[in-house]
Structure formats: structure tokens, C-alpha cells
């Protein structure tokens with residue numbers, strides 16, 4: 001492992017970029033936050049001013065090319081991820097790219113291929129649930145075989161509310177993508193077909209937005225998964241997952257807050273958003289990325305995982321439009337990766 005701290009630049013300093021910048025500056029060992037970049041330069045300057053020695057670089061591509069930046073955390077909108085991740089690969093910079101890797105399967109495949117040509121693993125994708133202690137424990141249990149074979153997974157993913165600009169297809173591409181990754185990871189298999197259905201929408205969603213949605217995945221090995229995604233639930237941020245196996249089942253996300261009884265009622269707190277619920281997962285994710293980058297490796301979800309997830313969501317957006325099951329179009333892993341890592 002390199003003795004020097006990893007000099008990290010953050011691209012995109014909105015909700016997630018600002019959260020990750022604070023994590024890199026205060027909670028992650030072995031990393032120095034050295035630069036930030038965002039077209040909203042005032043926002044970037046305001047964030048940089050909260051830390052010592054953090055430069056503002058006007059153009060994200062200049063930050064990526066900067067020799068004083070060893071590694072890049074991309075938290076810009078998904079529409080610009082492809083260009084930015086490809087630039088990171090070109091400059092040989094370890095990259096943690098927030099989900100989704102890119103906007104569709106074809107563009108994500110270009111990233112996988114560019115990384116392969118670069119000759120070494122560089123890209124980790126921000127599927128932080130794999131680092132969440134509850135999900136990680138569930139994965140260990142499933143892999144142990146103690147409950148028998150995994151047969152079914154049921155996911156629930158609800159947000160308090162979403163901006164009016166968060167349209168129906170974004171519920172698939174930007175939200176459901178987490179359940180896609182969780183199911184691939186838990187089953188250890190690809191998703192072969194996806195169906196996305198929408199009941200009568202809630203009156204709390206913007207005009208024309210199909211919310212909630214229900215997705216059904218058929219796994220390559222015959223397992224199935226259901227996922228409810230409801231981004232205007234009005235309740236809070238709730239993520240639950242139940243894995244059903246032959247001799248038992250396991251559920252995560254039942255709530256970890258203090259249980260209070262008061263004035264004839266009982267209950268706990270529901271977080272407003274993901275930064276609260278998954279704070280520990282993000283810390284572990286970014287620490288794993290930094291540690292791996294200093295060893296010249298990638299930890300956790302790879303560019304292949306990012307590609308597989310966007311390929312499934314591309315099929316999911318088609319299913320949402322047609323109401324029919326759609327077979328996921330994916331390149332053959334051995335053809336693309338040459339039988340190597342993925």
C-alpha cells in the first residue's frame with residue numbers, strides 16, 4: 001500500500017458530493033480531500049471553504065487530468081458520468097462513480113471496455129448497500145447456505161417525496177437500480193427478464209409520473225424478486241429487503257432507532273433520506289475504495305456490476321412503457337472481460 005495519503009478530487013458537489021466531501025475530509029483514513037469541481041462554481045467554492053487546503057477547479061475534466069489529484073469521486077448527474085469516468089480511465093485514476101454508472105447499457109459497456117483496455121481495474125460503482133452492515137450480514141447468511149437455497153427476494157424502497165422533475169423512468173434508472181444491484185449480488189446471478197408495472201399513481205406525485213412502481217425480476221438461475229419503489233410515499237426513507245430461502249427467511253431494514261413509548265403510543269424515528277439511513281454504509285464504501293486504490297485495486301461493485309445494472313434498468317424502462325416483460329440485453333461477460341475479473 002502507498003504510504004502517502006490518496007489525494008482525492010470530488011466532481012459534482014450537490015447533495016451526495018457534499019456528503020462524500022465531508023466524509024473524505026473527516027471520517028476516512030488514508031485520504032486527503034484536495035479539490036472539488038462543479039459547474040456551479042459558487043457552490044463548489046462554498047463547499048471548499050469548509051475545509052483546509054481544498055482547491056476549486058472550474059472544469060471537471062481539468063480536475064480529472066490534474067496531476068495533483070490521485071483519485072476521483074464522481075457525484076455529478078448520471079447524464080455526464082460516461083464522459084467523466086472515461087476521462088478518469090484515460091488518466092489512469094481510480095474512480096468511485098455514484099450510481100447509475102451511465103444512462104444506459106450501451107454507454108456502460110463502453111466504460112467496461114475502456115477499463116479493460118487500460119489494463120487494470122480502476123472503477124468502483126456507488127452501490128453502497130453492499131457495505132451496509134445489515135445487508136452484508138444478510139449476504140453472509142445467504143452465502144453460508146444455512147437457510148438452504150435462496151428462492152425469492154422482496155424489496156421495498158420508499159422516499160419521503162421527490163422533486164417534480166423526477167419522472168417515471170428515473171424511478172427505474174435512478175432508484176430501482178439499487179434493488180437491481182442488491183438482487184444480482186444476493187443471488188450471485190444476472191437478471192434475465194424484468195417487468196415493471198405501475199398501479200394507479202398517488203395523487204402526491206407530479207402530473208404524469210407513475211409512482212409507485214412494482215418490478216419483477218427473473219434471475220438466470222430461476223429465482224425471482226419483487227421490488228416496490230415509491231418515491232412520494234410521504235412517510236420517510238424506508239428500505240427493506242427480505243430474502244426467502246428453503247429453510248428460513250431473513251429481513252433487513254425493520255428500523256434501528258430507539259423505540260419510544262409515550263402518551264399512549266409507541267414507535268421510533270423514520271429517517272428523511274438516504275444520507276442518514278446509509279451513513280455507515282457510505283463511510284465503509286468510501287474507506288474500502290480508498291484502501292483499495294492505495295493498493296492499486298478496486299473493492300466492491302465493479303464497472304461490470306454498473307453495466308449489468310444499467311442494462312437491466314434500460315430493459316426496465318422499456319417494460320414500464322409497454323407493460324410487458326423485457327429480456328435484458330447483455331454482452332457476454334467472458335467475451336468482454338476475457339474470463340478475467342468482473
Ligand SMILES: NC(=O)c1ccc[n+]([C@@H]2O[C@H](COP(=O)([O-])OP(=O)(O)OC[C@H]3O[C@@H](n4cnc5c(N)ncnc54)[C@H](O)[C@@H]3O)[C@@H](O)[C@H]2O)c1
Pocket residue numbers: 011012013014015016017037038039040043060075076077078080098099100126127128174274
Ligand atoms: N448512492 C446513493 O444512495 C445516492 C443517493 C442520491 C444520489 N445518488 C447519485 O449521486 C449523483 C448526484 O446526485 P445528487 O443527489 O447529489 O444530485 P444533486 O442535483 O444534488 O447534485 C448534482 C451536482 O452536480 C453538478 N453538476 C451538474 N453538471 C455537472 C458536470 N458536468 N460535472 C460536475 N458536476 C455537475 C450540479 O451543479 C450539482 O451541484 C447521481 O448520480 C445520483 O444518482 C446516489
